[in-house]
Amino acid sequence: MGKFTMAALILMATAGTSLAEPLLGTWRTAPQDDGTMGHVRIAPCGAALCGTLVVSLDPAGKEVANPENGMLILTETRATGGGEYRGKIYAPDRDQTYASRLLLEGDSLKVSGCVLGICRDGGRWRRVE
Known part of the structure; x- marks a missing residue:
C-alpha cells in the first residue's frame, strides 16, 4: 500500500470519528446574570474539543455586537464516559476560568x-445546530 493510500485511509478514519462526536455543533448558553446568552460552536482542536463564542444575544434573543x-x-474538553466531558470553561461575565464538567443529555448540555x-x-445549554 502506498503512502498516499495509507494517508487517505487515516484521514477518512479520523473524519469519521469526528463526525460521530455528539458534542460537536452550536449550543445556546443558559442566560447569564444579566439575561444575555450566546451561541458557542464546539469543534475539534487537537486531541480535545473547544468551544468558541460565535454569536451574542440580548435577553430578548436578538443578536448583538460583542467584543467577546x-x-x-x-x-x-474530553469525553470521560457516560455522556460526561471534562475540561476548562471561561466565564466572560466573571472573567474567570473554571474546571468544567459537561453532561450531555440528548440536545441538552448541563x-x-x-x-x-x-x-x-x-445552567443548561441547548443545541442550536
Missing part, C-alpha cells in the same frame, strides 16, 4: 465549573 465574539469559552473548591452552575 470569537473568544474561546471551552478548552481542553454545564458546571469549579475553581479552588468554589463551583458555579452554568
Whole structure:
C-alpha cells in the first residue's frame, strides 16, 4: 500500500470519528446574570474539543455586537464516559476560568465549573445546530 493510500485511509478514519462526536455543533448558553446568552460552536482542536463564542444575544434573543465574539469559552474538553466531558470553561461575565464538567443529555448540555473548591452552575445549554 502506498503512502498516499495509507494517508487517505487515516484521514477518512479520523473524519469519521469526528463526525460521530455528539458534542460537536452550536449550543445556546443558559442566560447569564444579566439575561444575555450566546451561541458557542464546539469543534475539534487537537486531541480535545473547544468551544468558541460565535454569536451574542440580548435577553430578548436578538443578536448583538460583542467584543467577546470569537473568544474561546471551552478548552481542553474530553469525553470521560457516560455522556460526561471534562475540561476548562471561561466565564466572560466573571472573567474567570473554571474546571468544567459537561453532561450531555440528548440536545441538552448541563454545564458546571469549579475553581479552588468554589463551583458555579452554568445552567443548561441547548443545541442550536
